Amino acid sequence: MSSEQTSTEPAHRPRRLFLATLVCVLEALALVVGGLYVLVRGLAGSGDQGDTATVGLMLVVLGAIPGIAARGLWRLRRWSRGPAVITQLMGLPVAWTLLKTDSMFIPxxxxxxxxxxxxxxxxxxxxxxxxxxxxxxxxxxS
Known part of the structure; x- marks a missing residue:
């Protein structure tokens, strides 16, 4: 292993890389918390229990993607940028859908x-x- 891989704290982390990591962490937390909320509401009897349990579990599992990407970005792993970029790209159509609603989802x-x-x-x-x-x-x- 190289010294970069054995080191727990890199010598240089650009501000934008730190901000990208923070965005991924916040997205992961939002997905996991949202998924748990939907799951608990479904198990409490609000709506179809099968559908809400599936959606809740799916959101929790999807929260792992930006979470793992954030960990990789923090540790300066090259592979982590791919899942992080994909997460951001997947967020854009979801945001567009939320913006087109006529409700409290616009913010x-x-x-x-x-x-x-x-x-x-x-x-x-x-x-x-x-x-x-x-x-x-x-x-x-070159």
Whole structure:
């Protein structure tokens, strides 16, 4: 193992990489808490128990994706950027759907859209990709 892999704390973590990690952590928490809320409501008898249990469990499991990505980003693992970017991209159509409603979900849509866009900007930043050891396409050709 290299010294980078054995070290628990990296020498340099760019601010945007830290912010991307934070966005992933918050998204993971939101999915897990939302999933547990739906699951508990379903088990308490609100709505169809089978459907709400399935949706609740699905949200909890989906919360693992940004959670694992956040852990990888924090530990400067190159592979972690892929799941983190996919999570941000998946958040955009969900945010759009929430924004098109005529209800209390609009603020959630705004927050999700802002988080997803901020996460993408931070994850695709040149300093972030260099810190994670990802070369830009123009660098790969040379």
């Amino acid at each position: 959630g849509g705004i927050a999700l859209a802002a988080a997803s866009i901020a996460g993408l900007v931070c994850l695709l930043n040149k300093e972030t990709t260099e810190t994670l050891g990802i070369r830009a396409p123009s660098d790969a050709a």
